[in-house]
Every structure is written in C-alpha cells, then in structure tokens.
Amino acid sequence: MTEMNSKPQGYWQHLVIDWSADKEAFKVNWGKVMMWVFLVSDTFIFSLFLIGYMNVRISATEAWPLTSEVFALVVGGEHIPLLLIAIMTFILITSSGTMAMAVNTAYQGNKNATFWLMIATAALGFGFVGMQAYEWSKLIVEEGIRPWGNPLGAAQFGSTFFMITGFHGLHVTGGVIYLTVVAIKVKLGHYDKKGFQIVEITGLYWHFVDLVWVFIFAFFYLW
Amino acid sequence: MSADTQGQQHPLSLYFKVWGVLFVLSALSYMVDYLQFQGLLRWSLILIFMFLKAGLILSVFMHFAWEPITLRVALLVPTLAIPIFIAFMAIEGNYTMTSRLMFLAG
Numbered sequence: 235m236t237e238m239n240s241k242p243q244g245y246w247q248h249l250v251i252d253w254s255a256d257k258e259a260f261k262v263n264w265g266k267v268m269m270w271v272f273l274v275s276d277t278f279i280f281s282l283f284l285i286g287y288m289n290v291r292i293s294a295t296e297a298w299p300l301t302s303e304v305f306a307l308v309v310g311g312e313h314i315p316l317l318l319i320a321i322m323t324f325i326l327i328t329s330s331g332t333m334a335m336a337v338n339t340a341y342q343g344n345k346n347a348t349f350w351l352m353i354a355t356a357a358l359g360f361g362f363v364g365m366q367a368y369e370w371s372k373l374i375v376e377e378g379i380r381p382w383g384n385p386l387g388a389a390q391f392g393s394t395f396f397m398i399t400g401f402h403g404l405h406v407t408g409g410v411i412y413l414t415v416v417a418i419k420v421k422l423g424h425y426d427k428k429g430f431q432i433v434e435i436t437g438l439y440w441h442f443v444d445l446v447w448v449f450i451f452a453f454f455y456l457w
Numbered sequence: 458m459s460a461d462t463q464g465q466q467h468p469l470s471l472y473f474k475v476w477g478v479l480f481v482l483s484a485l486s487y488m489v490d491y492l493q494f495q496g497l498l499r500w501s502l503i504l505i506f507m508f509l510k511a512g513l514i515l516s517v518f519m520h521f522a523w524e525p526i527t528l529r530v531a532l533l534v535p536t537l538a539i540p541i542f543i544a545f546m547a548i549e550g551n552y553t554m555t556s557r558l559m560f561l562a563g
Contacts, residue, residue, distance in 0.1 A: 277536060330518055331479075
C-alpha cells in the first residue's frame with residue numbers, strides 16, 4: 235500500500251487502482267453506495283416509463299391532449315395554464331432546499347434543527363402528494379380521463395399520465411414516511427454514536443425524487 | 458479521503474445560491490409554456506432548463522461533484538444505455554406511426 239501511494243496518481247490511474255486492488259473500491263460509507271445503486275436502478279425504471287411515453291406519443295395517430303389546458307387552474311375568474319403543476323414544482327424545490335440544510339445541520343450535530351428541517355421537508359412532500367391527489371380527482375371526475383381513453387384525444391394520454399405521475403407520487407409518499415422515521419430517530423438520539431450519515435443518505439433519496447420530477451415536468455407537462 | 462469518512466459538508470450559502478437558481482430556472486421553464494413558445498424554440502428551451510436544473514440538483518444537492526471519480530464513473534457509465542434506448546424507441550415509434558397511417562387510415 236505504501237508503495238502504491240508513493241507513486242504519483244493521475245485521474246485514470248486512480249480509477250484502475252481502486253477497481254483492481256483487492257480492497258474496498260468505493261471509499262465512502264457503504265449505506266451511501268447502496269442508496270446510489272438503488273437510485274441508478276430507479277433511474278432506469280423512470281427512464282423506461284418516460285421512453286414508453288415517448289414511444290406511444292410518437293405513434294399515436296389521434297391528437298395529444300393539450301397539457302397546458304388540461305392542467306390549467308381558474309383563479310379569481312382568470313384562466314392560468316399549468317398553474318397547479320408550477321406550484322407543485324416550487325413546493326418540491328423548496329423541500330429540496332430544506333433537505334440540503336438538514337444534511338448540513340446534522341453534520342454540525344444540531345439535532346433539533348435537523349429534526350425540524352426534515353419534518354418541514356416531509357410536510358412539503360405531503361403537500362405535494364395532496365395536490366397530486368387533487369389533480370388526479372379533477373382529471374378523473376371532471377375531465378373524464380381514464381387509463382384506457384379520454385374525451386380529449388389520444389387514449390395513451392391517460393395510461394401514461396396515471397402510470398408516470400402515480401409511480402412518482404408513490405416515491406414521494408415513501409419519501410415522506412422515510413424522512414419522518416429518520417427525523418424521529420435523529421431526535422431520539424439513535425445516531426449519536428453511529429454518526430449522521432443517514433441524514434445525507436435520506437437526502438439523496440429525496441433529491442432524487444425532485445430530480446425525477448424535473449424530467450417529468452419537462453417531458454410530460456411542458457413538451 | 459477525510460471528507461468521505463466524515464460525510465459531505467458544504468457551506469449553507471452554497472445551498473442557498475443553488476436553491477435560488479433552481480427557483481429562477483423553474484420560473485423560466487414555466488414561462489416557456491405561459492408565453493406559448495412553439496416548435497424548435499420551445500423544445501430547446503425546455504431541454505436547456507431541464508438539464509441545468511437536473512445538473513444542479515445532482516452535482517450540488519446530491520454532492521455528486523465531490524464524490525470520488527471511481528464512484529462517479531460506476532454510477533454514470535450504466536446510464537449511457539438510456540440515450541441509445543431512446544434513439545431505438547424513437548425510430549420504432551415513427552415506424553409504428555407510418556404503418557398506422559398507411560394501413561389503418563381511411
């Protein structure tokens with residue numbers, strides 16, 4: 235080991251040595267590596283959903299419903315396109331900010347601030363899911379959109395919409411539960427000896443949920 | 458490797474700056490729809506704002522920029538399969554559409 239370290243290491247030499255040596259390849263917390271591996275696999279799942287959506291949208295011969303109109307809200311008699319989705323986007327970004335702050339305060343050992351910041355993150359996530367539930371019921375009840383068809387145009391709109399936003403909403407719901415559990419455990423002092431890497435790992439998951447929403451927002455709602 | 462064993466620690470001011478930029482980028486991408494840009498301009502703006510937002514969340518909030526190169530390569534290389542699959546499915550979708558127009562129309 236000392237011999238290896240004494241040599242000057244370049245960018246790629248570093249990678250080759252890390253992977254070929256008979257030792258730990260990723261010199262980071264194992265829980266973090268596992269979360270990253272899970273997130274890469276989740277990236278593939280969401281990619282498949284979005285690629286499937288792209289494929290059926292390209293091949294649909296009927297007109298695709300105008301998302302700008304479908305997701306419009308009427309505020310004070312005024313018709314504002316895509317407003318609900320914009321609010322949901324801002325809520326999720328805000329929750330990403332509070333999560334990043336929670337990671338910072340956790341490493342500083344400020345358990346109280348970490349607890350409240352994580353609870354705030356979970357509350358914003360809960361708000362997001364609530365607005366999604368409102369969006370779904372509005373689409374099902376008022377617009378008559380079903381997974382197998384809708385009165386606005388291409389039948390594939392409903393199936394891809396419910397599948398993609400449903401799966402994302404499920405991730406947000408899971409994240410809210412995950413955040414709440416870790417926040418309570420932080421407060422109870424379960425990580426005082428182990429260290430607060432768990433907050434960073436929970437944060438990775440939460441930021442990923444926001445990351446996926448960036449792509450859904452661009453491809454499903456704006457495109 | 459001390460930063461890795463102790464976890465990712467970065468100043469709050471950095472997070473606040475990124476947070477602000479993300480808000481601006483989100484507002485801009487919403488404006489693309491609000492101002493009803495169409496065609497190539499709309500699609501390129503959507504993609505630019507999307508990649509900027511995704512890049513900031515990934516590199517700063519998820520601390521990807523500060524992770525060791527070994528981990529970064531292991532996580533990024535598999536995702537290269539995604540653009541290839543996108544290309545395949547776009548070709549396939551266009552083929553299905555053409556077939557439908559040729560054989561199902563009228």
